[in-house]
Every structure is written in structure tokens, then in C-alpha cells.
Amino acid sequence: MLKPGSALKVVIYLGEAEQSHHRAAFLLVLDFLFYRGVAGATVTRGIAGFGADRHLQAASLIEASDNLPIKIEFIESEARVQELLPKLRELVGHGMIAAQPVEVLQAPQAHTPAPAPEPLAFRELRGKAKLMRIYVSESDQWHGQPLHEAIVQSLRAHDMAGATVYRGILGYGASGRMHQERRLPWSHDCPLMLSVVDDEAKIRAYLPVIEEMVAEGLLVLSDVEVIKYTHRTEPAGAPKGEQA
Amino acid sequence: MTPLRPAQMVRLHFGENDLYAGRPLYEAVVAACRDEGIAGVTVYRGIEGFGASTLLHRPSLFGRSADAPIVVTLVDVEEKVQQVLPHLKALFDGSLDGGLIAILEVEMLRLGHA
Numbered sequence: 001m002l003k004p005g006s007a008l009k010v011v012i013y014l015g016e017a018e019q020s021h022h023r024a025a026f027l028l029v030l031d032f033l034f035y036r037g038v039a040g041a042t043v044t045r046g047i048a049g050f051g052a053d054r055h056l057q058a059a060s061l062i063e064a065s066d067n068l069p070i071k072i073e074f075i076e077s078e079a080r081v082q083e084l085l086p087k088l089r090e091l092v093g094h095g096m097i098a099a100q101p102v103e104v105l106q107a108p109q110a111h112t113p114a115p116a117p118e119p120l121a122f123r124e125l126r127g128k129a130k131l132m133r134i135y136v137s138e139s140d141q142w143h144g145q146p147l148h149e150a151i152v153q154s155l156r157a158h159d160m161a162g163a164t165v166y167r168g169i170l171g172y173g174a175s176g177r178m179h180q181e182r183r184l185p186w187s188h189d190c191p192l193m194l195s196v197v198d199d200e201a202k203i204r205a206y207l208p209v210i211e212e213m214v215a216e217g218l219l220v221l222s223d224v225e226v227i228k229y230t231h232r233t234e235p236a237g238a239p240k241g242e243q244a
Numbered sequence: 245m246t247p248l249r250p251a252q253m254v255r256l257h258f259g260e261n262d263l264y265a266g267r268p269l270y271e272a273v274v275a276a277c278r279d280e281g282i283a284g285v286t287v288y289r290g291i292e293g294f295g296a297s298t299l300l301h302r303p304s305l306f307g308r309s310a311d312a313p314i315v316v317t318l319v320d321v322e323e324k325v326q327q328v329l330p331h332l333k334a335l336f337d338g339s340l341d342g343g344l345i346a347i348l349e350v351e352m353l354r355l356g357h358a
Contacts, residue, residue: 134355135284170274171286191286193317207353211246214355218284220253220319222350 002039002107008081009102010074012088014095015057016045017067026070029091033074035157036084039108041074052094075102087159125161125229130203134194134210135218137179138167142213148192151213155196158206161229166193173218197224251283251352252325254318256332257295258343261311269339273316276335280328283354285318295343319352 018025026043033041048058049069057067076084081099088097140147148165155163171191172178179191196203203221210219262269270287277285293313318328325347336343 135286166288168286169289170270171284172274172278173284193286193288207248211353211355217355218319219248219353219355220251220350221248221353222253222348 002076002104004104004107006078007075007102007104008078008099010076010081010088010097010099012072012092012095012097013051014070014072014092015051015067016070018093018095020091020093025091025093025095026072029072029088031153032087032091032157033072033084035154038074038076038080038084041072044071044073045069046071051096075104125198125226127226128200129197129224129226130200131222131224132196132198132203132206133220133222134196134214135171135173135220136192136194136214137173137189137216138192139189140214140216147214148194151194151210154209154213155194155206158202158209160196160202160206161198163194163196166195167191168193173216197226246353248351248353249321251319251350252322253348253350254325254329254332255346255348256316256336256343257293257346258314258336258339258341259295259311260289260314262314262339262341262343264335264339269335269341270314270316272335272339273332276331277318277328280324280331282318282324282328283320283352285316288315288317289313290315319350321352 012026012029014026014029016024016026020028030041030043046069048056050056051069055067057069085097134151136147136151138146138148142150152163152165168179168191170178170180173191179189207219256273258269260268260270264272274285274287290313295313318325320328329345332345336345
């Protein structure tokens with residue numbers, strides 16, 4: 001939690017068109033900051049600017065520029081910034097990251113305090129590990145988006161090795177409410193199962209986060225042995241792969 | 245944080261067309277689990293597979309008539325699982341089609357019920 005006193009303001013400059021994992025890089029950065037419990041972040045889109053490649057980008061009424069400058073700002077304690085920096089560098093890619101000391105006069109107040117997730121670093125995955133299965137319903141929502149999508153984003157922000165979502169055709173869970181596939185194409189109340197494989201310590205450190213997010217569901221851990229964990233090799237420091 | 249409890253997971257593998265007393269076997273399995281108060285049950289339809297009869301289960305391109313592989317997983321504490329197991333075996337015997345039942349040792353956590 002951010003407290004009054006000295007802190008760092010981090011400013012990230014990116015092109016709007018920059019992509020990573022087939023998504024806009026600035027959205028990935030924002031997701032990362034959000035799920036890692038940063039007190040707040042703001043994204044602004046410039047109307048003109050240029051970067052290291054010396055291409056001048058400007059908004060024009062006639063020709064819409066799709067690569068306007070994007071600025072992401074957040075304020076955190078220096079320790080938290082240091083902790084977030086390695087992953088931020090990876091996500092920001094060719095963009096710029098700058099920090100300046102600031103004095104926080106009044107810390108932001110959350111309506112409901114969120115738990116501070118523990119710092120987790122990516123490690124090579126091999127040998128004894130845990131398989132985590134999370135059971136939720138397709139119709140569950142979390143802050144206005146499907147719960148299972150929010151869980152996948154939060155798993156990614158916590159650097160989990162990978163996640164897969166399965167849709168069941170029939171089932172019931174904690175509430176005893178039956179979820180069933182209907183013959184109607186617009187029915188979205190199937191039982192869903194998310195499976196994640198990672199180190200036991202990392203999985204256990206994630207449990208408070210998932211407890212906070214899921215209002216009704218079930219979680220199951222079992223032992224597994226990881227034989228192989230590989231990823232597609234992408235050029236220039238691309239992030240880890242998506243297998244599980 | 246709520247502590248995790250030792251539990252068992254049962255996996256049942258069979259076909260979508262397997263019947264028990266005239267209705268889909270997976271529905272009978274879910275109903276039996278519900279009657280015994282099992283914590284959670286999920287039925288999955290696979291996209292391809294084969295079983296003890298070595299017949300390939302594969303959903304057809306046209307409609308839902310073909311025999312896709314079905315996996316039912318259920319989770320609860322050992323006591324409850326052992327209680328429902330004879331019922332599940334009876335359903336398998338009664339369906340005449342057979343299948344596979346496997347048990348895993350797991351840990352369980354009910355979410356949102358702290």
C-alpha cells in the first residue's frame with residue numbers, strides 16, 4: 001500500500017501500435033500493474049510526438065494515425081518499483097521508462113483494501129510441481145468482465161507458467177447450482193475449469209489472490225511432474241511461452 | 245487464508261452415447277453425486293479419443309449424434325468419495341458399455357465460503 005512520504009513516479013513512453021502477445025503493449029503493461037497491486041496508473045494518449053526511430057506521429061482528421069504516443073504513469077515506493085522493473089522492461093520492449101522522485105502528500109484510499117501479492121520471479125520449470133485446477137462458472141463476473149478471463153490475466157501478471165481454460169458440458173459446484181450447456185447458442189452458463197502448472201511455492205503464494213477474486217468456486221491441487229516446458233522462440237527478448 | 249484439506253478426485257472416462265436406464269450415463273453420474281452431496285462435479289466432452297473397447301470416439305461433423313469421449317471429474321474428502329464410489333461402479337455395471345474410473349490424491353479449497 002502506498003503511504004505518504006517519498007516515492008517514485010514512473011513514466012513509460014510507448015507507441016500505441018506496439019504489440020506483445022498479440023495485444024497492445026500498453027494494455028499489457030496496465031494489466032501487469034493492476035494485477036500486481038500497484039496503487040494506481042494512468043494512460044494518456046498524446047496527439048503528436050516522436051521516438052527513437054525519429055518518425056513523427058500526429059493525429060490527423062484525414063488520415064488516422066494508429067501509432068500515437070502513449071504515456072503510462074504510476075507512483076509507487078522505490079522498493080516496489082525495483083521489484084516490478086524487470087518484468088516492466090520486458091513488457092515495454094523498445095519504449096522508454098523514466099522515474100523521478102516525488103513526495104506523496106496524501107495516499108490514495110481504496111474502498112476495499114486489496115491484498116499485496118508477493119513478489120514472484122520466473123524460474124525454469126522442471127521436476128516436481130503442482131497442478132492447480134480452479135472451478136468457476138462461465139457466467140461469473142469480476143469487475144465487469146468474465147471472471148475466467150480476469151483469472152487468466154491475473155495468472156499471467158503473476159508470471160505463472162501457463163493456463164488453460166476448459167468448458168464442461170454439465171456440472172455443479174460450491175453452491176450446488178447446476179450449470180448446463182443448453183442447445184441455445186447464446187447460453188453462457190457452462191462449468192469452467194482453469195488448469196495451471198507451476199512450482200508449489202508459486203502456486204501456494206497465489207492462493208490468497210484467487211480467494212479474493214472468486215466468490216463461489218472450488219480449487220484443487222495435485223502433484224505432477226514436469227517433463228518438458230518449452231516455448232516458441234521469438235525474436236528480441238520476447239516473453240516466455242504459453243504452454244501448460 | 246482457509247487451509248486446504250486433503251481430498252480425492254475421481255475421473256470417469258466413457259462415451260457420450262453410453263446410457264443408464266435410458267438416459268445419458270453422465271447425467272446419471274452427476275445425479276448420483278448430487279444425491280450423495282459431493283462438493284463439485286464437472287462433465288467434459290472431449291474432441292477425440294479411444295477407450296477399453298478401442299473404438300475411436302469422435303464427434304461427427306454433422307450435429308451431435310456421434311459418440312464423443314466424456315470425462316466426469318468429481319472432488320470431495322475421502323470419506324465422501326468412498327461413499328459415492330459403489331454407486332458409480334453400479335452405474336457403470338448397469339450401463340453395459342463400461343469405461344474407466346481413476347482416483348487421484350489431491351488437496352481441496354472451497355472458494356468464497358470462508
